[in-house]
Amino acid sequence: MQLLISDANIFIDLDVCGILEQMFELPFEFAVPDILYMEELEEHHGDLPRYGLQIKKLNSQSIEYVSSLQTQYNGPSDNDFFAFVLAKQEECPLITGDAQLRKVAVAEGVELKGTIWIIEQFVKQGLMRPDDALNVFELMKSKGRRLPWGLAKKSIEQLKF
Secondary structure, eight states: OEEEEEOHHHHHHHHTTTOTGGGGGSSEEEEEEHHHIIIIIHHHHTTHHHHTOEEEOOOHHHHHHHHHHHHHOOSSOHHHHHHHHHHHHHTSOEEOOOHHHHHHHHHHTOOEEOHHHHHHHHHHTTSSOHHHHHHHHHHHHHTTOOOOHHHHHHHHHGGGO
């Protein structure tokens, strides 16, 4: 199975809709950096490792890389940089909805995926009907989550056929 590294943003998007645990039914492995897990997820989502979330450590080279990125780019948080660098270290895609982190990933050549892609995967894997996916996006929107809503709707509409 393909490994995907996530920042906390994706977990928040899915949690507000009550489908966070369902993410682990997808045919992917998901991981986060250990420090991101401890600082942003463990308190309210300490059960995620039980569902399959992997907690990974950055090697010393990756930690040095984080330091160089922090001087080069403004915007992403430290934990966002840790997620990005872990994706680079593990040579796998990064899942994020954070606009600033997406800019870094594009500039540094890391493959990106986001919340829309995750919801598309629910539909493609038969875990969710297209109409349910559209309802999920509406719920996210009503809860103040930020996505390109037109693109989100269009991506699911295309899966109806």
